[in-house]
Amino acid sequence: MAFVNGVAQYYTMNQDPSFDHLRIRSLTELFGNSESVRDLYIEFLDSCPERVAVIKQGILEHRADLIEFAAHAIHGTSANIGVANIQATSSVIEDMAHKNQFELVDACVGELEDQIAGLRQHIDMRRAI
Template structure:
């Protein structure tokens, strides 16, 4: 684990987001480089907002392949920042899209929204 004691703001934000994600884990994944971690986090927020809108639209339109693709992208972005619980939910939606089970994907979307909004909130305070 990295030493975050030198940055009081980072210490305050070093609380679990959703079972697995924390700012400290993100920074550690990037060899302690807070500047790069902030860039990665900002890119995650920006890209994930669009992907989430596309996922919602794909579910509403009944486009299983688009559900699969967008959930896959969210899963990868979440895994890149260490938001494992978010990545797991996105993986479940990806599988549902692959299996043409849009009703399951639709039931999982509220959980995905809650998890992603929680990650966004923590990152917003840090960015």
């Protein structure tokens, strides 16, 4: 987030997956192979539709608690598996929800969905990470 003339400007994040390669290397060492790490990504991706649905419900009901809960879950998991763009966007959504900025959250949800879809496409094209 940047400020221009005192107004928050939420810039567009990249939809292509942005990986923390050190994190991936650590996970590969921990699990012993990259196929197991790929399974972690798939598990994360499978959990995202429900979490995004909770964010959207929170927007409709103006319930920051729902948005923060779901965005925090996405943020934490994406940080743990090293997907920087999803981590950054979900963190911004969490922050905006905390400030009851529901319109801004709504504007970012599509971007988060695009990033998740980009990660899914990236993972589906590979047998291993």
